[in-house]
Amino acid sequence: MADPAILVVNAGSSSIKYAAFRHDDSPDPVILGKGQIEGLGTRPRFVGKNEHGEVLGQNEWPAEGFGHAEAMAFLIDWLEHNEADIHVVAAGHRVVHGGLLYSRPVQLTDAVMAELRQFEPLAPLHQPHNLAAIRALAEQFPDLPQVGCFDTAFHRTMPEVAQLFAIPYAMTGQGIRRYGFHGLSYEYIARRLPEFAPDASRVVVAHLGNGVSMCAIHDGHSVESSMGFTAVDGLPMGTRTGALDPGLLLYLIQSQGWDAGRVEKLLYKDSGLLGVSQVSNDMRVLLASREEGARRAVELFCYAIARHLGALAAVLGGIDALVFTAGIGENAAPIREDVLRRAAWLGIRLDAAANRAGGPRLTTADSPVSAWVIPTNEEKMIAIHTRDLLAAA
Numbered sequence: 210m211a212d213p214a215i216l217v218v219n220a221g222s223s224s225i226k227y228a229a230f231r232h233d234d235s236p237d238p239v240i241l242g243k244g245q246i247e248g249l250g251t252r253p254r255f256v257g258k259n260e261h262g263e264v265l266g267q268n269e270w271p272a273e274g275f276g277h278a279e280a281m282a283f284l285i286d287w288l289e290h291n292e293a294d295i296h297v298v299a300a301g302h303r304v305v306h307g308g309l310l311y312s313r314p315v316q317l318t319d320a321v322m323a324e325l326r327q328f329e330p331l332a333p334l335h336q337p338h339n340l341a342a343i344r345a346l347a348e349q350f351p352d353l354p355q356v357g358c359f360d361t362a363f364h365r366t367m368p369e370v371a372q373l374f375a376i377p378y379a380m381t382g383q384g385i386r387r388y389g390f391h392g393l394s395y396e397y398i399a400r401r402l403p404e405f406a407p408d409a410s411r412v413v414v415a416h417l418g419n420g421v422s423m424c425a426i427h428d429g430h431s432v433e434s435s436m437g438f439t440a441v442d443g444l445p446m447g448t449r450t451g452a453l454d455p456g457l458l459l460y461l462i463q464s465q466g467w468d469a470g471r472v473e474k475l476l477y478k479d480s481g482l483l484g485v486s487q488v489s490n491d492m493r494v495l496l497a498s499r500e501e502g503a504r505r506a507v508e509l510f511c512y513a514i515a516r517h518l519g520a521l522a523a524v525l526g527g528i529d530a531l532v533f534t535a536g537i538g539e540n541a542a543p544i545r546e547d548v549l550r551r552a553a554w555l556g557i558r559l560d561a562a563a564n565r566a567g568g569p570r571l572t573t574a575d576s577p578v579s580a581w582v583i584p585t586n587e588e589k590m591i592a593i594h595t596r597d598l599l600a601a602a
């Protein structure tokens with residue numbers, strides 16, 4: 210018999226990633242399979258895997274006539290009628306921006322979709338594609354319940370002062386404020402942290418993946434994020450700059466004749482670990498490299514994390530625990546060691562052997578502040594939200 214499943218969708222400009230979770234009451238939903246369609250617009254290709262990561266199916270199409278709508282239809286059909294033997298009963302979507310309206314997931318009705326379209330200018334690289342996948346599913350499967358889960362929602366608890374830019378206040382009213390992102394990852398970590406550090410009330414989480422941000426969490430609620438109006442703020446990332454002196458952008462535009470497209474490419478594509486190292490955006494490559502550029506990029510990366518940690522610890526009035534997560538945070542022991550050594554002043558006593566072994570605890574038993582590796586799982590967080598919201602409805 211086909212397994213009832215929640216389909217979790219993360220739709221970008223050129224790719225749609227999915228994961229299917231068994232639909233039941235388990236506090237920890239079981240994954241049934243995952244995969245992606247990449248190369249939309251150029252060379253669309255599909256890989257679908259089972260829960261063990263074994264490839265169950267592959268496909269390719271010509272770019273013409275195969276967009277987000279065709280991709281979503283293919284995915285559901287493949288899941289239900291091919292190898293995977295799944296019956297999709299609901300879809301949960303990662304949606305980058307919920308604006309000020311959405312502090313929790315929401316069922317995606319026509320009225321909600323109209324609201325979400327208004328946030329497209331706030332996240333032009335992601336929001337339109339997130340919504341395109343939802344529309345495509347709604348058109349083909351009008352009875353399928355769909356839920357939107359927002360990267361911004363977890364940060365709606367940030368106090369007003371943390372949401373302000375020092376710009377004329379009327380502009381804040383127009384939505385120009387600090388929102389914060391990676392919220393689904395932080396929410397997942399906040400849910401799991403009590404298993405590791407039940408007494409930790411003031412916590413900093415470092416989400417170190419291709420996208421990089423840090424979050425200050427007080428009693429399970431976000432109070433500050435390194436990301437602001439867009440997901441380019443804060444720390445250096447794989448190819449994104451992180452925070453820049455805004456005067457630098459004016460200099461490029463006014464004195465060097467740069468246009469918006471060139472500035473966007475600098476901010477999002479040419480910078481971060483890749484730009485500084487001139488070697489790679491992949492931390493594995495940088496850590497294995499002997500190039501001076503790779504060393505420089507790694508040093509800047511760790512320095513920036515330590516600097517932000519100081520700021521977030523100040524916001525919290527000290528910390529009880531520090532958590533590393535996402536690709537680099539979960540796997541790159543040398544990065545964690547460098548950051549933890551720089552954080553000794555906070556009362557962090559590194560257990561170097563435990564760190565090399567991957568934790569979960571990275572600090573000695575007598576360390577006043579504990580540090581941890583906790584793997585994130587944004588897809589599972591979306592599956593939990595989707596199930597719970599539909600059960601409540």
Ligand code: ADP
Nearest residue numbers: 417418419420490491492493535536537540541
């Ligand atoms: P995304 O933000 O796309 O979800 P991930 O969380 O998968 O990204 O993180 C990708 C980053 O994790 C890359 O920089 C990659 O090099 C790094 N990474 C993954 N595995 C390791 C490893 N074993 N050692 C060091 N870095 C790693």
